[in-house]
Amino acid sequence: MSAAGLVASTVRAGAANSSRGGLYCHPMTAAQLAPEDDAALVAAVAGGGEAASQAERAFCERWRGRVFRYAAHHLRDGQLAADVAHETLVAVLAAMREGRVERADCLGSFVLSTCRHLVWEENRREGRRRRAAEAVAAASAVEAMLQDTGPSAASVDGAQLAGCIGHLASRERSVVLLTYVEDWPAARIAETLQTSPGNVRVIRHRALRRLLQCLDGAGDAPQAPSGRRVAP
Amino acid sequence: MTQSPCPGSGELLHDYFAGLLPREEEDRVEAHVFECDRCGAAYERAGALASALRQCLPPAISRARLEALTDHGFPVRTVRIPPERAVDAEFTTGAPNWLFALAVEPGSAERLDLELIGPNGDPLIEYAAAPFDSTRGELLILCQRHYIDAFGGGEVTYRVYAVEGEVRRPVGDYVVNHVLGP
Numbered sequence: 001m002s003a004a005g006l007v008a009s010t011v012r013a014g015a016a017n018s019s020r021g022g023l024y025c026h027p028m029t030a031a032q033l034a035p036e037d038d039a040a041l042v043a044a045v046a047g048g049g050e051a052a053s054q055a056e057r058a059f060c061e062r063w064r065g066r067v068f069r070y071a072a073h074h075l076r077d078g079q080l081a082a083d084v085a086h087e088t089l090v091a092v093l094a095a096m097r098e099g100r101v102e103r104a105d106c107l108g109s110f111v112l113s114t115c116r117h118l119v120w121e122e123n124r125r126e127g128r129r130r131r132a133a134e135a136v137a138a139a140s141a142v143e144a145m146l147q148d149t150g151p152s153a154a155s156v157d158g159a160q161l162a163g164c165i166g167h168l169a170s171r172e173r174s175v176v177l178l179t180y181v182e183d184w185p186a187a188r189i190a191e192t193l194q195t196s197p198g199n200v201r202v203i204r205h206r207a208l209r210r211l212l213q214c215l216d217g218a219g220d221a222p223q224a225p226s227g228r229r230v231a232p
Numbered sequence: 233m234t235q236s237p238c239p240g241s242g243e244l245l246h247d248y249f250a251g252l253l254p255r256e257e258e259d260r261v262e263a264h265v266f267e268c269d270r271c272g273a274a275y276e277r278a279g280a281l282a283s284a285l286r287q288c289l290p291p292a293i294s295r296a297r298l299e300a301l302t303d304h305g306f307p308v309r310t311v312r313i314p315p316e317r318a319v320d321a322e323f324t325t326g327a328p329n330w331l332f333a334l335a336v337e338p339g340s341a342e343r344l345d346l347e348l349i350g351p352n353g354d355p356l357i358e359y360a361a362a363p364f365d366s367t368r369g370e371l372l373i374l375c376q377r378h379y380i381d382a383f384g385g386g387e388v389t390y391r392v393y394a395v396e397g398e399v400r401r402p403v404g405d406y407v408v409n410h411v412l413g414p
Binding site: 062156208 | 242243247248249250252262263265266267269272275276277278279280281282283284285286287288289293294296297342343345357358359360361363
C-alpha cells in the first residue's frame with residue numbers, strides 16, 4: 001500500500017471510531033511492536049513485509065493526533081491542518097521506508113521537524129494566496145470553521161461541550177468564552193470582570209479542568225456557586 | 233535519548249493552545265510532547281478542547297465574531313428588540329439562524345451581564361460580561377435551534393444588567409417566544 005493510502009485509511013478508521021473517543025483504532029496483533037518503541041518501528045518499516053505493514057499502521061495511529069494538533073495550533077484552520085497532518089505522516093513514512101531516518105530513537109523529533117517545515121510551507125502558500133486576493137466564500141469555508149474535521153477533533157463532542165459550559169460558574173463561563181470565542185486578551189477580560197490578569201488565568205484553568213472532567217463524565221456536573229440551576 | 237522533564241500540570245498546555253506562551257516556551261512544549269507519550273496524549277486532549285471551544289457559538293456574541301461568521305456564509309436573520317418588548321421567533325429546519333439585537337442603553341456601565349430566564353421563570357443560564365456593540369447600542373444574541381432543547385421552546389426572557397463598580401442593576405427585559413416549526 002502506498003504511504004498516502006495507508007495514512008488515509010488509518011485516518012478514516014480513526015474517524016469511524018471517533019464515537020469511542022479513542023486515539024488508537026486498530027488493536028495490535030501478535031508478534032507486534034510496542035507502539036512506544038520508535039526505534040523498533042523504524043527498523044520494522046525499513047525491513048519490509050508484514051511486520052512493516054503493522055509498524056506503519058502503528059506509526060500513523062501513534063502520531064496522527066499530535067501532528068494534527070500541532071498543525072491546527074499553527075494554521076488555525078482545521079481543514080488545512082488535516083491536509084498538513086496527512087502530508088507529514090506520508091513524508092515520514094516515505095523516509096522510514098527508504099531508510100532515511102538517521103536517528104531512529106529520535107523519531108518524535110523527526111516527525112515534529114517534518115511537520116514544522118510543512119506548516120511553514122503552508123503559511124508561505126497562504127500568504128501568497130492572500131496577496132493574490134482570491135475570494136473564497138463557500139459552504140466548505142463555513143464547514144472548516146464550524147466543524148473541525150481533523151482526526152482528533154471528534155474526540156470533543158460539540159453538543160456535550162455546550163452542556164458542560166452551561167454547568168460552569170458564570171465567571172468561569174465568561175472567561176472561557178471571552179478567551180476562546182472572542183479572543184480577548186487576559187488584560188481586557190480582567191478589566192471587564194474587575195479582577196487581575198493572574199486571576200483570569202486561574203479562573204480559566206479551573207474552568208478548563210472542570211470542562212475536561214465534565215466531558216469525561218467524572219462525577220456530577222458542578223453547580224454554579226450561587227446554587228442556581230443552569231441549563232444543559 | 234534524554235527526554236526533557238514533563239511539565240507536571242496541564243496548565244502549560246492550556247496556555248499553549250490559548251496562544252499565551254512565548255515562542256521559546258512553545259518550542260520547548262512541542263519538542264517535549266513529541267517525545268513523551270503521556271504528555272503527547274494530554275497535548276491532543278488540550279488541543280481538542282481548545283479547538284472545540286473556538287468553534288462554540290454561545291448565545292451572546294460580539295459584532296466582530298458575528299461578521300466573521302456571516303462573511304463566511306453563516307446565515308442569520310436579524311430582529312432588533314427594544315427593552316420591555318416581546319417578539320415571536322419561529323425556528324424551522326433549514327431556515328437561517330436568529331440574531332436578536334437587544335437595544336440597550338448601558339449608561340455608564342462598565343460591563344453588561346446577561347441572564348436567560350425560562351418559560352416558567354426558572355433561570356436558565358447567566359453570562360457575565362456579555363459582548364456589547366457600543367456603536368449600535370446592541371447586545372447580540374445568536375439563537376440556534378439546538379439551544380431550544382434546553383427549555384423546550386416558549387417564552388425566554390433575556391434580562392440585561394448594567395454593572396458599575398459593586399452595583400448591578402437591571403436595564404431591560406427582552407422577551408422572545410421561541411416557536412418550534414417543522
